[in-house]
Amino acid sequence: MDAPQDGDRSTPEGNRHDTPGAEMGSRQFSRKAVLRAALAAGVAVPAALLGVPALARTVNAKGGAVVPTPSCHDGDEPTIPQTEGPYFKPNSPLRTSLVDPGTVGTLLSVTGYVFGLACLPLRDVLLDFWQADDNGAYDNYGYTFRGHQFTNAQGMFTLSTIVPGLYPGRTRHIHVKVQAPGQSILTTQLYFPNEPRNNTDSIFDPRLVMTVRDGSGGREATFDFVLDVPQTGTTTPTTPTTTTTTTTTGPNPPGGGSWAAGTSYAAGDRVTYGGVAYVCLQGHVAQTGWEPPAVPALWRVA
Ligand SMILES: [Fe+2]
Numbered sequence: 001m002d003a004p005q006d007g008d009r010s011t012p013e014g015n016r017h018d019t020p021g022a023e024m025g026s027r028q029f030s031r032k033a034v035l036r037a038a039l040a041a042g043v044a045v046p047a048a049l050l051g052v053p054a055l056a057r058t059v060n061a062k063g064g065a066v067v068p069t070p071s072c073h074d075g076d077e078p079t080i081p082q083t084e085g086p087y088f089k090p091n092s093p094l095r096t097s098l099v100d101p102g103t104v105g106t107l108l109s110v111t112g113y114v115f116g117l118a119c120l121p122l123r124d125v126l127l128d129f130w131q132a133d134d135n136g137a138y139d140n141y142g143y144t145f146r147g148h149q150f151t152n153a154q155g156m157f158t159l160s161t162i163v164p165g166l167y168p169g170r171t172r173h174i175h176v177k178v179q180a181p182g183q184s185i186l187t188t189q190l191y192f193p194n195e196p197r198n199n200t201d202s203i204f205d206p207r208l209v210m211t212v213r214d215g216s217g218g219r220e221a222t223f224d225f226v227l228d229v230p231q232t233g234t235t236t237p238t239t240p241t242t243t244t245t246t247t248t249t250g251p252n253p254p255g256g257g258s259w260a261a262g263t264s265y266a267a268g269d270r271v272t273y274g275g276v277a278y279v280c281l282q283g284h285v286a287q288t289g290w291e292p293p294a295v296p297a298l299w300r301v302a
Pocket of ligand 1: 085087170173175
């Protein structure tokens with residue numbers, strides 16, 4: 001494939017992290033790892049881990065009040081950004097599987113959690129994945145191997161795809177944009193361990209290597225994101241908890257207008273919210289917490 005190299009090769013050195021001899025794809029036992037295991041097992045997470053009062057928060061001089069930790073204190077720093085590259089396309093479809101019956105390639109599942117700065121899971125986080133096909137080609141006309149999804153109530157995501165092919169100038173990688181409601185967008189890339197080109201790709205960063213193993217019918221990868229999102233509570237703090245509803249349409253927006261949770265919007269759709277008109281940038285199903293002013297990746301002022 002005649003593919004240009006991905007984007008800006010002059011990635012700031014500040015984003016580089018050399019760890020000679022590091023065991024790529026495996027991480028030391030950490031509080032986040034404990035959280036991850038507990039969440040995956042569906043067991044209660046010890047309050048000491050969720051609240052992490054001793055590690056992540058401090059009581060101020062007046063007592064009682066706490067401040068958010070600037071980062072997770074067991075090495076779980078915010079996931080580093082990387083170049084978007086030339087192949088991102090907006091308006092990817094909402095789907096967790098990029099595989100269809102005709103897909104060629106080695107099946108790959110990527111699962112993980114999205115955490116904030118206190119290592120608490122974040123729900124309703126938008127993840128937009130795009131990657132090359134088995135031959136190393138991007139679909140720049142359609143949406144093959146492109147899709148977005150949201151973390152569930154436990155902060156977990158699952159992507160079904162294939163191992164992306166190689167193309168000139170780059171090692172094997174998957175692109176992703178990650179955004180918690182109302183927060184800035186993290187654009188980065190995920191890598192595979194033990195790839196020969198990891199040593200020659202100047203964009204590659206070992207901090208972004210997934211844990212990958214052989215599974216039934218394909219390969220299984222895991223990666224947890226940590227977003228630069230302050231957290232002070234003991235539960236996931238992202239989505240406003242204004243109303244508990246069992247309806248599929250959700251509450252009316254507090255600001256009034258035509259926007260409504262539960263509605264499926266397509267790119268180009270127009271709504272009003274809080275007296276302001278917005279145009280949809282990417283097809284999605286609206287959710288409470290994803291009101292137009294809070295998600296610049298989905299809506300812009302018309
Ligand atoms: Fe790429």
